[in-house]
Amino acid sequence: MTILSIDGGGIRGLIPATVLKFLESELQRIDKDPNARLADYFDYIGGTSTGGLISMMLAGPNKYGRPLKSAEEIIQFYNYYGEKIFTRHTVSWWEFICELSAYFFGNRTNEALDLMASKETSISSLSRFKENILYALLHSKYSNDNLCEAIKKVLEEAGSSELTLKQTLTNVVVPAFDIKENQPVIFSTHQAQKGAVMNPLISKVCVAATAAPTFFPPCGFTIEDRRHGTKKEYNLVDGGIFANNPTMLAIEEIWKRTILEQEGFLPAGMTSMIAGFTEKPLPSSQVGNVPDSKFCVLSLGTGVVTHSYTAKQAQNWGVLPWFYNLRENSMPLVDMLSFSGGTLVDYDVTLYFKSRGSEDYYLRIQDVGLKGASEAMDDASQENMNALVKIGEELLDKKVHMIDFDTRKFEPVDDAETNKEALTKLAQELVAERKRRLSTAV
DSSP: OEEEEEOOOGGGGHHHHHHHHHHHHHHHHHHTOTTOOGGGTOSEEEEOTHHHHHHHHHHSBOTTSSBSOOHHHHHHHHHHHHHHHTOOOOOOHHHHHHHHHHHHHTTOHHHHHHHHTOTTOOHHHHHHHHHHHHHHHTSOSSOSHHHHHHHHHHHHHTTOTTOBGGGOSSEEEEEEEETTTTEEEEEEHHHHHHOGGGOOBHHHHHHHHTOOTTTSOOEEEEEEETTTTEEEEEEEEETHHHHSSOHHHHHHHHHIIIIISOBOOOOTTOTTTSTTTTTOOOBHHHHOOOOGGGOEEEEEOOOBOOOOOOTTTTTTOOHHHHHOBTTTTBOHHHHHHHHHHHHHHHHHHHHHHHHTTOGGGEEEEOOBSOTTSOOOTTOOOHHHHHHHHHHHHHHHTSBOEEEOTTTOOEEEOTTOOBHHHHHHHHHHHHHHHHHHHHHHHO
């Protein structure tokens, strides 16, 4: 059972996209097929936030029944649409003062001015404060109009503007969080096949998956099941608030599907051979359950920040310093939640594989430090996007890393091969597995 998992991280999605470009090129070389795509080899693709957007472009079908984008084309997508998607609202100082005053103090404008002119705040800091966190305080930082337009154009160019989730070429898992129901929502191809109310348009999944609080507004929509006379309302934000690393979500989906529900499914690379894949899962008698030792997982991060603070430094922090640190131009709380949650998942998955003697079947590729690039998830300047691609390329030549069970730190493995070598080996295994499946299906 082959799984590809992609973390959330905004524009830093360029890092895993660059890694995937290399893997896809290796699959094409080894399989001697220039049209080979990742969806032909991975049974499940899980993605959170920007990873969810990537997963939809990798697995969504165009009018020819092939993936919407190759990995290389996804890099082009970020480069072309990145700045458009992360276009800031324009706010004058007067609008800023009035809104902040009204929000915090009613008509006590002088108190708002005193707050901004405190002894720790310089003129340049005030400018950054207005530009970077006004809409984190009072509104979303960005509109999602440009994101919606970008997704719409991708689907229209592919001749697939009304695609729904159940039509993906391989199984996908994308988390979101419903702020009205106050619970996670896991969108998946499998659930979409089972019921209309879990089968939204792919465009809606993309927008909901990337609706990161403070960055973009929530995504709301309703799905009607006319056959059964029911409907379901969704009020969604980015699933990164609870699962920025979606690896375990994909594994849990497979366990639930094959063990609890006793259902099988069509493996990756077989969709073009058997009609009706998107309409009905195969019975478990045809596919069978998935033994623990048969998982093969590639998990890709979007880079982690290296800011650290002492208790003394954070002693008097309130809401604003935790959400936006003016001096370091960072978002401490968001960074900590994202890093800690992703690391815990990595630890658990590593422990799971090691306990079964199959640690060689789990590969986590993650950059630590983002050296040479901005740590911001929304810095879509061309200079920064180029730097993120460079980080992805340099990651390929770094040694394979793994979580240390004692320190819980992501450390290089003794005598390990490089990530590039590990990906080439993975590509060989994926090609061999696909050929085995195709031979048995004939």
